[in-house]
Amino acid sequence: MSRVVHFEILADDPESLAAFYKDALGWSIQTWDGPQKYWLATTGHEGTAGINGGIMERHFPQPVINTVHTDSLDETIEKVKAAGGTVHHGPNEIPGVGMHAYCADPQGNWFGLLEPGEHAEAPKEEAESNSS
Template identity: 45%
Template sequence: MARVVHFEIPAADPEVSVRFYKNVFGWEFSKWGDEEYWLAKTGEDDLPGINGAIMKQRDPAQPVVNTVEVPDLEKAIEAIEKHKGQIVAPKMAVPTVGWLAYFKDPGGYISGIMQMDANAK
């Protein structure tokens, strides 16, 4: 069974959002890469929950996105399209992490799918 493993919160001013979530919920943040992308640690690894990120908003309508880990990205893409979903951002490498794509479900809601692969480039 595939599970949600990550979330992304878009923000017009990510540093303001980082301070907000840190002060309100005690989340810990670390900047990742050269982009305006801050990884969020939302709790201890041995407790239920997921970690995520705050990122620079690319579009005013950009939603909060949950990403589901799948064992095979290509098969997941095929299943999404077969069941009336739509790929909105094709397969891309997240270097040293894995392969990522974004899709809309039949209701029009966007989510991500990720196949872990430390060799992704």
């Protein structure tokens, strides 16, 4: 089963939107030191339920994109296509994170797929079940 592990909020002015979520919801916002402008959003304390995400410039049609973990990006992309979905961007490597692609379901809702790199962490339940 693939689990949602990250969200992205798309914005015309991501820096001001990052400030909004910091002020309105108390999120911790940090600028990512990566190849694109990106703000990391920590939405709660470690060990509590929920997911963290990011805020980025709007390059896609919808305002929020959820990213789902997969053990094999290539296999999952083939399943998405076979089920009637489409791949809109990628797969691409995100340095220090893993392989990523943006897809859409048959009704046009976008979502991300992430195959973590060897130094990235898998979701805790999957990491525990893979080690047994």
